[in-house]
Amino acid sequence: MNPYRRSLFIRLTSVLVYAFLYAPILVLIVFAFNSSRTNVNFGGFITHFGPLTMEGSTVIQSPCGPFHWFCELGKNREVMGATKNTLTVAFISTITSTIIGTLAAMALQRYNFKLKSFTQVSLYIPIVIPEIVMGIGILVLFSQLFTFLNGLFGITGDARLAMGLPTVIFSHIAFSIPFVTLVVQARLQGFDKSIEEAAMDLGANELTTFWRVTFPTILPGILSGGLLAFTLSLDDFVITFFTTGPGGTTLPIYVYGLLRRIITPQVNALSTVWVLIVFSIMLLLQRVQNRNT
Amino acid sequence: MNEFAVELQNVVKEFPTPEGGQVLAVNQVSMQIKNGEFFSMLGSSGCGKTTSLRMIAGFEWPTAGEIFIAGNPQGHTPPFKRPVNTVFQSYALFQHMTVFQNVSFGLEMDHVDKVQIKDRVGRSLEMVQLAGMDKRFPKQLSGGQQQRVALARAIVKTPKVLLLDEPLGALDLKLRKEMQLELKALQQRLGITFVYVTHDQEEALTMSDRIAVMSFGKVLQMGTPVEIYERPNCKFVADFIGTSNFLHGIVKSADNGKASVYVQELETEIVGLASGEVKVGEKAAISIRPEKIRLSEQSAFNQNCFEGTVSSTTYIGSDTHVYIDVKGIRLKVWEQNKISSLDPKAYYSVGQKVWLTLFHENALIMADE
Amino acid sequence: MIKRLRENKSFQGTILATPTLIFMVGLLIIPLILTLIISFGSRSADGNVIYGFSLHNYVRMFGFSTDCQNGKSTCFDPLYTQIMWRSLSLAFNTTFLVILLAYPLSYFVARSHPKRRNTFLFMVLVPLWTNFVIRVYAWMMLLRTQGVINGVLGWLAGLFGLHFLPLEMLYTPGAVLVGMVYEFLPFMILPIYTSLEKIENSLYEAAADLGANPFRTFLKVTLPLSMPGVVAGTILVFIPVMGTFIVSDLLGGKQVILVGNLIQRQFLDARDPTFGSAASLILMVMTLIVTYFYTRKFGFGEEIIAV
Numbered sequence: 001m002n003p004y005r006r007s008l009f010i011r012l013t014s015v016l017v018y019a020f021l022y023a024p025i026l027v028l029i030v031f032a033f034n035s036s037r038t039n040v041n042f043g044g045f046i047t048h049f050g051p052l053t054m055e056g057s058t059v060i061q062s063p064c065g066p067f068h069w070f071c072e073l074g075k076n077r078e079v080m081g082a083t084k085n086t087l088t089v090a091f092i093s094t095i096t097s098t099i100i101g102t103l104a105a106m107a108l109q110r111y112n113f114k115l116k117s118f119t120q121v122s123l124y125i126p127i128v129i130p131e132i133v134m135g136i137g138i139l140v141l142f143s144q145l146f147t148f149l150n151g152l153f154g155i156t157g158d159a160r161l162a163m164g165l166p167t168v169i170f171s172h173i174a175f176s177i178p179f180v181t182l183v184v185q186a187r188l189q190g191f192d193k194s195i196e197e198a199a200m201d202l203g204a205n206e207l208t209t210f211w212r213v214t215f216p217t218i219l220p221g222i223l224s225g226g227l228l229a230f231t232l233s234l235d236d237f238v239i240t241f242f243t244t245g246p247g248g249t250t251l252p253i254y255v256y257g258l259l260r261r262i263i264t265p266q267v268n269a270l271s272t273v274w275v276l277i278v279f280s281i282m283l284l285l286q287r288v289q290n291r292n293t
Numbered sequence: 294m295n296e297f298a299v300e301l302q303n304v305v306k307e308f309p310t311p312e313g314g315q316v317l318a319v320n321q322v323s324m325q326i327k328n329g330e331f332f333s334m335l336g337s338s339g340c341g342k343t344t345s346l347r348m349i350a351g352f353e354w355p356t357a358g359e360i361f362i363a364g365n366p367q368g369h370t371p372p373f374k375r376p377v378n379t380v381f382q383s384y385a386l387f388q389h390m391t392v393f394q395n396v397s398f399g400l401e402m403d404h405v406d407k408v409q410i411k412d413r414v415g416r417s418l419e420m421v422q423l424a425g426m427d428k429r430f431p432k433q434l435s436g437g438q439q440q441r442v443a444l445a446r447a448i449v450k451t452p453k454v455l456l457l458d459e460p461l462g463a464l465d466l467k468l469r470k471e472m473q474l475e476l477k478a479l480q481q482r483l484g485i486t487f488v489y490v491t492h493d494q495e496e497a498l499t500m501s502d503r504i505a506v507m508s509f510g511k512v513l514q515m516g517t518p519v520e521i522y523e524r525p526n527c528k529f530v531a532d533f534i535g536t537s538n539f540l541h542g543i544v545k546s547a548d549n550g551k552a553s554v555y556v557q558e559l560e561t562e563i564v565g566l567a568s569g570e571v572k573v574g575e576k577a578a579i580s581i582r583p584e585k586i587r588l589s590e591q592s593a594f595n596q597n598c599f600e601g602t603v604s605s606t607t608y609i610g611s612d613t614h615v616y617i618d619v620k621g622i623r624l625k626v627w628e629q630n631k632i633s634s635l636d637p638k639a640y641y642s643v644g645q646k647v648w649l650t651l652f653h654e655n656a657l658i659m660a661d662e
Numbered sequence: 663m664i665k666r667l668r669e670n671k672s673f674q675g676t677i678l679a680t681p682t683l684i685f686m687v688g689l690l691i692i693p694l695i696l697t698l699i700i701s702f703g704s705r706s707a708d709g710n711v712i713y714g715f716s717l718h719n720y721v722r723m724f725g726f727s728t729d730c731q732n733g734k735s736t737c738f739d740p741l742y743t744q745i746m747w748r749s750l751s752l753a754f755n756t757t758f759l760v761i762l763l764a765y766p767l768s769y770f771v772a773r774s775h776p777k778r779r780n781t782f783l784f785m786v787l788v789p790l791w792t793n794f795v796i797r798v799y800a801w802m803m804l805l806r807t808q809g810v811i812n813g814v815l816g817w818l819a820g821l822f823g824l825h826f827l828p829l830e831m832l833y834t835p836g837a838v839l840v841g842m843v844y845e846f847l848p849f850m851i852l853p854i855y856t857s858l859e860k861i862e863n864s865l866y867e868a869a870a871d872l873g874a875n876p877f878r879t880f881l882k883v884t885l886p887l888s889m890p891g892v893v894a895g896t897i898l899v900f901i902p903v904m905g906t907f908i909v910s911d912l913l914g915g916k917q918v919i920l921v922g923n924l925i926q927r928q929f930l931d932a933r934d935p936t937f938g939s940a941a942s943l944i945l946m947v948m949t950l951i952v953t954y955f956y957t958r959k960f961g962f963g964e965e966i967i968a969v
Contacts, residue, residue, distance in 0.1 A: 004775050007876070014770035017763050019791045021847065024800030029731050031803065105681035111675025119679050122686040128897070128953055129946045130905020132922050136942045137693025141928060144711070174689035197352050198385035200372040202450065203402030213397075216389040218739055237794055237908060242929065255795045259802070259814055259912060271796040278791045286784060 032268035069269035081252040090233040093172035098226040099220040101180025109188040135242035163245030171243040180225035187221025296364030298486035298646035299326040318344045320510035333497040336507035342490045377454040378447040386431040393427035399450045417449035454486045488653040494595035512521045531580035540579040547571045552658045565656025576661040583627040588647045701939035719940035749921040752753040753903040756842040766852035772858035790848040806833040833915035852896035857891030893960045
């Protein structure tokens with residue numbers, strides 16, 4: 001009996017589901033090359049290179065040819081700013097939450113201390129409540145806090161404490177920590193403590209043991225956790241939406257804003273670029289992973 | 294410099310149980326391990342041998358009592374400050390380091406210079422027959438090879454005392470027997486004190502200069518393999534080491550090391566050696582090893598001689614194991630096959646009547662618990 | 663202090679956990695408590711909070727409004743209960759549909775040749791890694807009156823000479839459902855795959871050997887063993903759907919208002935943060951109750967970690 005035998009029903013359904021998953025993305029990419037600015041119907045590819053002319057002309061052309069909207073994207077300062085913000089938040093929150101989460105995972109996995117149950121429970125909460133509840137909570141905290149502090153110290157105008165990039169960063173760290181901790185904790189389950197004892201037996205003190213033996217061994221788990229934190233941060237919309245302010249726009253927020261105003265194929269171009277970058281990175285990671293195993 | 298390599302004085306170790314109580318893993322254990330000796334702690338799981346070893350290494354601290362290494366009390370000294378090294382049951386090799394890096398780790402901790410490290414690691418690997426493997430990673434090695442790396446890693450630091458926690462447990466039989474001989478030879482060559490933990494009594498008897506038999510946190514008997522085997526001081530040791538027949542009765546006389554016990558079922562008085570405190574009139578057990586009983590067609594001596602019927606036999610090749618029924622008591626007798634015959638009846642047959650005799654020093658009389 | 667650290671293991675644990683505790687207490691526990699406190703307050707003239715203690719926000723959520731049209735002091739206004747119900751049923755429907763679609767695919771991948779499995783999984787992950795908002799936008803393009811689907815259908819109708827009336831798909835509850843299913847499908851595929859993949863081939867062979875046809879094998883062997891994955895997936899889908907507002911905002915417009923949208927509006931347009939807080943807490947409690955009973959019956963689903 002062929003172990004890989006699957007019924008026709010299964011195969012057919014799978015193809016349909018894959019098609020369902022990819023069709024919207026493909027449509028998105030195709031329309032990034034749309035010559036029609038209003039992006040309602042597909043007006044065909046821009047085939048001519050030349051000075052810009054669009055609707056109403058007999059020949060539609062653009063300096064970038066079919067890649068017109070990608071060029072527009074490159075000129076878009078807001079997009080660049082939002083990208084910078086997104087990456088900044090992602091890097092800072094990933095590094096911080098990974099370190100803090102790893103420490104927590106070690107604490108929970110190996111020690112018994114008074115606040116252990118409380119810590120464990122508080123780490124589960126962000127996973128089992130809708131993101132919006134946490135987002136609102138942080139918004140409420142900061143807005144009330146800032147109002148109070150501004151009033152207390154009489155700060156006005158530009159110097160006023162307000163929501164912005166820093167509040168976004170803090171909230172990203174907060175929702176990433178539980179996930180990092182979960183991943184690292186899972187990896188710690190199978191950890192053989194005797195290698196730490198061996199290291200100490202051979203003359204290494206606690207710090208040296210951690211750095212030379214424990215850390216390299218759990219590193220794959222830490223990297224997994226870090227990757228997860230990075231992904232969560234890059235992609236986050238809900239929590240960022242409620243904790244951001246002027247100067248704190250990230251890419252998802254920016255796209256959302258665009259979608260509520262004018263929709264040109266530039267949005268599609270942005271989406272396409274995003275998809276391609278993500279796809280390449282994932283491919284790279286797969287290759288690296290395959291080489292390691 | 295007359296102090297012992299390792300000494301335990303009235304060491305006690307308690308562990309908290311999940312339910313909130315305490316379990317006594319080591320209960321008033323005292324040992325004195327001499328310099329350069331191969332000392333084994335023998336017992337089944339839970340007897341406290343591993344815990345005792347870990348306390349010498351410094352991974353646990355005694356609840357009470359004191360541990361001395363080379364005469365110095367250790368107290369709460371952490372493992373990295375103790376002049377002992379451990380070979381772990383699971384080998385505990387650093388998977389992310391090469392064989393060379395594993396073995397050199399301890400020397401790095403001592404800030405030994407690179408040239409010396411290379412030299413010492415090389416010699417250490419040669420001693421365990423792993424020369425040339427230094428660039429490999431642990432997962433590329435077989436179980437036996439990994440075990441040797443663990444050994445090399447521990448001895449490269451030339452510790453005064455080497456602690457070994459059931460290091461051969463994961464190896465198959467043939468490899469285990471080979472390694473036993475190698476370890477013994479290594480110990481004699483290096484002159485290091487070995488403290489060896491095992492549950493395999495054959496292993497302990499083969500390799501050790503002295504053995505401590507442990508059960509439920511206590512040391513039952515300490516002595517050379519010959520002493521432990523030939524003169525067990527209690528039923529547990531007599532039964533745990535090798536195998537033993539037991540007869541029961543009342544002590545009739547006890548004088549100057551010799552004693553006699555009247556065994557009701559046999560209607561005979563057995564004369565033997567007293568092991569430990571034996572008082573007249575009290576209940577006693579007689580321990581008789583199967584290989585010490587002689588079988589013959591007719592009655593021989595007057596003392597320690599009685600008749601029985603063969604109930605079953607098992608042919609082992611070099612020996613025959615004969616199970617004899619003596620008035621309801623079943624005794625096992627191992628007899629070497631000094632004859633070579635193809636006739637099964639030559640190796641005792643069921644129902645055959647035989648006489649059993651034994652010299653008095655082969656009957657050990659001890660208090661019946 | 664180093665000696666104290668070395669001797670006292672419990673203290674070591676506390677030190678390691680402290681940064682986490684600071685963040686969790688500061689940015690989770692305290693905000694939740696503050697939300698609770700505010701939910702008992704009332705709205706000030708400029709949209710701020712007047713602290714107090716009153717249950718009027720909660721009362722309003724459950725149907726008794728003090729903001730009545732006909733001049734009475736209290737009246738029955740089911741608007742908010744309808745919203746809650748809509749969120750609940752959407753979450754259940756989405757989860758149900760997602761399970762239906764995800765299961766065959768997960769099965770397909772789990773029982774495919776090991777060398778191909780990674781590729782199939784990769785194909786599932788790629789859409790997941792593109793941004794949430796972008797994926798919703800894609801459906802906007804598809805479902806619009808002048809969108810892709812209508813365009814294709816119209817072209818097909820033209821081929822057969824039929825007159826085609828464009829379907830009004832966008833800004834309907836159906837659109838929101840489709841969008842939700844699309845968004846969360848990969849979250850169900852992965853855990854179900856993980857638990858199916860653990861089933862060794864020899865189990866299927868054993869079942870066949872003992873006389874079970876494929877259907878019974880599925881019912882008695884495959885399905886029960888895949889339950890942890892289904893449970894994990896449900897948790898990963900149900901909870902976010904309860905709190906979503908983008909999908910309903912972009913695909914449902916003003917027609918489909920969920921609790922998430924309600925909360926969003928209360929906080930953004932300087933409406934009533936006290937009411938929004940109450941709604942937020944009610945949402946949390948609803949979700950926790952459903953999750954609690956669900957995991958009580960079906961277990962926790964350790965596959966969550968594998969994802």
